[in-house]
Amino acid sequence: MIAGKDKITPGQLMFVIIQAQIGVNILFLPSSVESVASSDAWISVSLAGITTMILILAIWGLSRRFPGMILFDYLPLLLGKPIGTIVHLVFAASFIAECSLTSLLFVNAVRDWIFPNTPKSIVLILILAVSLYMARENLRAIARFFVLTFGLIFLMIFIATYAYKEADIMYILPINQAGIPSIIKGALFSMNSFFGYEMLFFCYPYVQGKSRTILKAVFYANTFSVLVYVYLVFTCLLVFTPEEIKIIPQPILYMVKALSFTIIERADLYFLTIWTVVVTSTIMAYLFMSARSVSSLFGMKNHAGTTPFVTLIVFCISLYPHNQDMVNRLKSIVGILGSVSFVTLPIVLLCISYLFKVQRKESAEG
Amino acid sequence: MGFFSRMFTNNRSKSKGTAKRSHIASEDRAVSAATKDNVEYVQQALYQTGDLENRPIVCSAGQGCLLYLDSVCDPDKIHEFILKPLFAAGEDDPMSVITSSDVQKHTDLERAIDLMLEGYSVLHFEGGRECYVVRVPSVNNRAVEEPMNEKAIQGAHNGFIESMNVNLQLIRKQIGSRNLVVRRYRLGKMTKSDASIVYLNDLADPKLVDEIDRKIKAIDADNLMNAYMILEYVENQSFSPFPQILQTERPDRTIGNLLEGRIAFLMEGTPTALIVPVSFFVFYQSPDDYNSRTLAGTFIRLLRLFSFFIAIMLPAYYIAVVSFHYEVIPKEVFYQIKGSVAKIPYPPILEALFMELAIELLREAGMRLPAPIGQSIGIVGGLVIGDAVVRVGLVSYPMIIVVALTAIASFVVPSHEMSYSVRLLRFPLMLSAAFLGFQGIVFSLMAILVHLCILESFGRPYFAPLAPMRLKDWKDSLMRLPFWMLNERPMESHSQKLIQESNRQKGGAKR
Amino acid sequence: MSRRFVCTLTVAVALAVCGCWDQQLLKNERTVSIGGMDEAPKGKLRATVSIRDTTITEAGSKDTSEIHTVVARSTQHARQKIDEEVSGIYSAAKLRVLLFGEELVRNHDIMPFLDVYYRDPKSPLSARIAVARGTAEELIRLKMVGDKTIGLYVDDLLKSMELDAAIPQVNIQTLHPLDRGFDFSLPLLAVKRGVPAVQGMALFNGIRLTETLNLDESRVYLLLTGLGKQNLRMTLQPMEKNKSSGYQYVTINVKKIRRSLKVIVADDQEIQVRLNLKLRVAVEEDPSNHLYKMSVMHNLERLLSEELTDNSKKIIRKMQKAGHDGCGVARRLMAFHPKLWKRIDWKKEYPQVRFDTRVSLEIVNTGITQ
Structure with a gap:
């Protein structure tokens, strides 16, 4: 039912998940979590990462019961046609919203850091055009690209590591000064950084190998993302005092701005350039998911046709907000949509599947 | 939109259209018993071309006439293979007398005329209902020398020339395997050029061979001047900035690629071999690396x-x-x-x-x-x-x-x-x-x-082994590790056998 | 095929029509290499900059320096006013040194002048920062020293002094004075016989200058605050005052520093700091002693340790008096005694903190003679 040509390996799946997870929040996460959890932000982020593991387990369990099907094929089986369609709509909306928010945050960061006068639409057109070019292809080509650009994450980590010159361990002491409620709240705040694992809904039937291998691959992927995020948040906490992080929205860029090496200065410009690639791959993943969900909403098998329209919608949504207030509103909308469809729904669906014993009849594995 | 799509797609359709018009249908024409009739017919069929030579023969076998195109036949060979034995022999059958490697008997004069264009001479004896067609082509080959634009500092210094047969010979000489297969084609309705694909039967992906075979046979064009034109018909992404076909004038490079399971395309008149399928990194390999x-x-x-x-x-x-x-x-x-x-x-x-x-x-x-x-x-x-x-x-x-x-x-x-x-x-x-x-x-x-x-x-995949990532294939694409470590052929040519060397210590030459 | 082509075309057209809004051609920019701020009457700011230009010919390159001084309301205002009189586009992106006149930072907080540097994405956060005795303008007005422009000269001067470990490595980024839990100090420059020279350090209490140290003191200060590095050299006078001149000094080169700073809170009230410094040094100059005898060497070690301990105590007292917490005691209190920290008023508490300073010294090397 799925041609061997479209299959990906578990290794590729790992990189796909990592690239979908690590994205725009590399820059924003430290500051946004710190504002809630203060210098215990890194604990919050680790907690969020562990929660993600549970959600991944849920998605995996669900996909395993419906081999050869992606989420939207079995939604009607689980919930019936009308409710299934509504949930399908919610999912599609979340993907599109998440994609728009990512593009918006990216464009805003570019505006703040390098191009204050360039119209937002130009940068937006460019990043969406490149993403569109990729997202209309099949999963296999996307996986190739993601594997190829994966190395850049290490380059970013490498640049960020230079900031340890000015690190001071005492900035994060005493541990647990924010209190457990704040830490948990911070964890909720940082959940959206780990969004991207829902790519598993789409990938599962395309992966060669046993379902156990798939789970392992996704676990590794998530572990890697968690480590990267925790590392970066931790670094920021060590370099800046809590007061400072509050007023610096992109502390990592700020941290590397003053670095100067013999052959380059202003490492932040390079960092931003590399980060662009990482963000683009996230946008590609979300565009792919949005297009897949929209085209299966209309009963189309191939998503290449709907991708341009989805891209257009994303373009319009992310162009609309022009001040911080509106950005925050979009953020909270995405937060709600995300927590419904990426956090609550997988678990609810899994429960329904088990309670009502709905699963695909054929016992063929993967 | 429509304009662009027309601009880009009409290449093939155009060549199809013109092909129909210019196709000359030739009917059979039996060899006449009178030599004079035959000579006249040939002269007419070739539109009184100036290089048609007509040598009357009177020997013990009978009275006849030898027709050949001066420009494509070798007079020395005619003398050596046809005239000398004919005059020396008695009344034997000319088939058993003529010493050329390729002597055919034809009753169809049209067929004989076609062959004349390729360097055959036609011998007819008065009263005979058939003619003898003898292969006496004039061969005028450039020497096999090092290609100007693909010099290697060390290693082999020979290169392909314009003759396909010589090129095939250069390849055969190095690959002794009986698995080396040559498939021949005659392409272009007007140009009628010889072409061939060469591959190793046990290595090359049979599906790919069949696909290329099918595509080449489907080409319907009048003029196919050189090999690159043909592969441009065959390749799928003509508007990519990246070349998807490796052109090389070096036999050693060709052989190396054949041994990795790729397919080479050779053509008469083109001193290069075109190699498919290739990846990006093949273009960055040079025979010097292996020397x-x-x-x-x-x-x-x-x-x-x-x-x-x-x-x-x-x-x-x-x-x-x-x-x-x-x-x-x-x-x-x-x-x-x-x-x-x-x-x-x-x-x-x-x-x-x-x-x-x-x-x-x-x-x-x-x-x-x-x-x-x-x-x-x-x-x-x-x-x-x-x-x-x-x-x-x-x-x-x-x-x-x-x-x-x-x-x-x-x-x-x-x-x-x-x-x-x-x-x-x-x-x-x-x-x-x-x-x-x-x-x-x-x-x-x-x-x-x-x-x-x-x-x-x-x-x-064109960008293999980077996309898809296959670290094993880095050994001979990004790097060049010692030959005894290159135990497997690269994945991207989909060769049938991945293992090219079972014993690690045996130093097998690869390219 | 055609659709892809149309996509490419759209992008190309989008690019072509867009022009380049944020283009800043290097050839049009006038880049400041050194900038200085001084006090002006009525709470205004007197800013001086030196714009460095290089002309390259086949014979080589030649530097010129162009000085502008304006009186403005704020730093950004000063930039605007300078731009009004500079041909080309004024840019501070390649600033190498930022100077503050001593009077300005004694009488005003330093932060407001720096705000624009933290806000502007193009600002040079790695620029060095220093305090000028007298006015910064006077120093920048030197224009050229030898064939170096003043900006390059001061930058190189500070760099070499940093390598000598006589002053700490400070730039605009490391200064960022928000709740760090320690106070920063800046190098102090002065014009000496027409040439800029490093004079010592300027200590800040929070964001205001309160005390200055000379170079000898600042070296000890660096050791105490943990900013010292290898190759820090000190010429000391061990306490044998009876030696004739020429014989009384010893120069040591610090090879390794082990510093431990412990903040002890007794009875939840009394803050006590135990600062232990262990140095391994090489003797580079000692005309009076020959150190092949272990006893002589140990004696010298003891004398030097005593002298350094003495100096340290003096400097700590000076720091406390100036309200300058260079050791980061506050940060330790925040980290390890958060409850106490919230209760106390640090500005009042700090001068009362009891410091227990001890320096011990060990000679590991005496050069190629003993």
């Missing part, structure tokens, strides 16, 4: 790949830096660069375009001219113009350095095809750098990368 030590080979190969990045990125990077992000210049050299660009009246992108175009012109001019004049072009262009342009203050010193480095880097590529791609790709990158600085570069690069990830050469 030097592992470390040196690896170093040179990495240097070449690095040169790819310099060639496409350096001008773009420089433009981005001096027109958007001058902050990244380290303070030690900042004022040096600033001092040299301060008085230049034009924006850097114009400077760069001007210099790049000048270099491309020089290169093109130098290539067409004979060597002694070509050198003087280099001096005039490189030294005189380069120096004057800086003194006048139109172009800055750093720009000259950048452009020169870029030009040198694009020369490093061992394949001309790829060198063209690299030179082309530079321009969009430069423009995007001039529009959006680093962001422009990164978006363009990403577009190129996405393209490379999607691109397939005859159904095989």
Whole structure:
């Protein structure tokens, strides 16, 4: 039912998940979590990462019961046609919203850091055009690209590591000064950084190998993302005092701005350039998911046709907000949509599947 | 939209249309018993062509006439293989007398005329209802010498020539296996050129062979001048900037690729072998790598790949830096660069375009001219113009350095095809750098990368082993590890047998 | 095929029509290499900059320096006013040194003047920062020293002194004075016989200058605050005052520093700091002693340790008096005694903190003679 040509390996799946997870929040996460959890932000982020593991387990369990099907094929089986369609709509909306928010945050960061006068639409057109070019292809080509650009994450980590010159361990002491409620709240705040694992809904039937291998691959992927995020948040906490992080929205860029090496200065410009690639791959993943969900909403098998329209919608949504207030509103909308469809729904669906014993009849594995 | 699609798709349909019109239908014509009739018919069929020779023969076998085309037959061979034995022999059957390797008896004169065009001579005896067609082609081959544009410092110094048979011979001589298969074609309705695909039966992917076979047979065109035209019909992505076919004039390179399970395409009149399917990195391999030590080979190969990045990125990077992000210049050299660009009246992108175009012109001019004049072009262009342009203050010193480095880097590529791609790709990158600085570069690069990830050469991923990532294949693509470590063939040609060496210690020569 | 082509075309057209809004051509920029701020009457700011230009000819390159002084309301205002009189586009992106006149930072907080540097994405956060005795203008007005422009000269001067470990490595980024839990100090420059020279350090209490140290003191200060590095050289006078001149000094080169700073809170009230410094040094100059005898060497070690301990105590007292917490005691209190920290008023508490300073020294090397 799925041609061997479209299959990906578990290794590729790992990189796909990592690239979908690590994205725009590399820059924003430290500051946004710190504002809630203060210098215990890194604990919050680790907690969020562990929660993600549970959600991944849920998605995996669900996909395993419906081999050869992606989420939207079995939604009607689980919930019936009308409710299934509504949930399908919610999912599609979340993907599109998440994609728009990512593009918006990216464009805003570019505006703040390098191009204050360039119209937002130009940068937006460019990043969406490149993403569109990729997202209309099949999963296999996307996986190739993601594997190829994966190395850049290490380059970013490498640049960020230079900031340890000015690190001071005492900035994060005493541990647990924010209190457990704040830490948990911070964890909720940082959940959206780990969004991207829902790519598993789409990938599962395309992966060669046993379902156990798939789970392992996704676990590794998530572990890697968690480590990267925790590392970066931790670094920021060590370099800046809590007061400072509050007023610096992109502390990592700020941290590397003053670095100067013999052959380059202003490492932040390079960092931003590399980060662009990482963000683009996230946008590609979300565009792919949005297009897949929209085209299966209309009963189309191939998503290449709907991708341009989805891209257009994303373009319009992310162009609309022009001040911080509106950005925050979009953020909270995405937060709600995300927590419904990426956090609550997988678990609810899994429960329904088990309670009502709905699963695909054929016992063929993967 | 419609205009573009027509512009791009009508290539094939056009050649189909004209093909129908010009097709000359030939009917059978039995050989007449009278020699005179036959001679007249042949003269008419060839429209009284001037190079048709008619030699009457009177010998013990009878009275007859030998017809041949002067331009494609060798008079010495006619004398040696036909006339001498005929006159010496008695009344035997000419079939048993003529000593040429290829003697046929034909009753159809049309068929005989077709063969005459290929270097056969036709012998007819008065009263006979058939004619003898003897192969006496004149062979006028260039010597097998080292190709001018693919020189190797060490290793084999022979190269393909315009004769397909000689080329096939060069390949056969090195691959003794009976698995080496040649499939022959006759292509082009007017040109009727010989072509063949060569592959190793046990290695090449049979599906791919069949596909290429099918596609070649489906070509319906009048003129097929050279091998590249044919593969352009066959290849799927004509508008990609990257070459998907490796052209080489070197037998050793061809053989090496055949042994990795690839398929070579040869054609009469073309001194190159075209190899498919190829990946990006094949273009960066040179036979020299295999004739030097592992470390040196690896170093040179990495240097070449690095040169790819310099060639496409350096001008773009420089433009981005001096027109958007001058902050990244380290303070030690900042004022040096600033001092040299301060008085230049034009924006850097114009400077760069001007210099790049000048270099491309020089290169093109130098290539067409004979060597002694070509050198003087280099001096005039490189030294005189380069120096004057800086003194006048139109172009800055750093720009000259950048452009020169870029030009040198694009020369490093061992394949001309790829060198063209690299030179082309530079321009969009430069423009995007001039529009959006680093962001422009990164978006363009990403577009190129996405393209490379999607691109397939005859159904095989083009950017392998980077996309899809297969670290095992790095051993002979990005690096060149010792031969005894290259136990497996690369995945991307989908060869049937992956293992090429079972015993690690046995040093099997690979290329 | 055609659709892809149309996409490419759209992008190309989008690019072509867009022009380049944020282009900043290097050839049009006038970059400041050193900037200085002084006090002006009525709470205004007197800013002086030196713009460095280089002309490159075949014979080589030649530097010129162009000085501008304006009186403005704020830093950004000063930039605007300078731009009004500078041909080309004024840019501070390649600033190498930022100077503050001593009077300005004694009488005003330093932060407001720096705000724009933290806000502007193009600002040079790695620029060095220093305090000028007298006015910064006077120093920048030197214009050229030898064939170096003043900006380059001061930058190189500070760099070499940093390498000598006589002053700490400070730039605009490391200064960021928000709740760090320690106070920063800046190098102090002065014009000496027409040449800029490093004079010592300027200690800040929070964001205001309160005390200055000379170079000898600042070296000890660096050791105490943990900013000291290898190759820090000190010429000391061990306490044998009876030696004739020429014989009384010893120069040591610090090879390794082990510093331990412990903040002890007794009875939840009394803050006590135990600062232990262990140095391994090489003797580079000692005309009076020959150190092949272990006893002589140990004696010298003891004398030097005593002298250094003495000096340290003096400097700590000076720091406390100036309200300058260079050791980061506050940060330790925040980290290890958060409850106490919230209760106390640190500005009042700090001068009362009891410091227990001890320096011990060990000679590991005496050059190629003993």
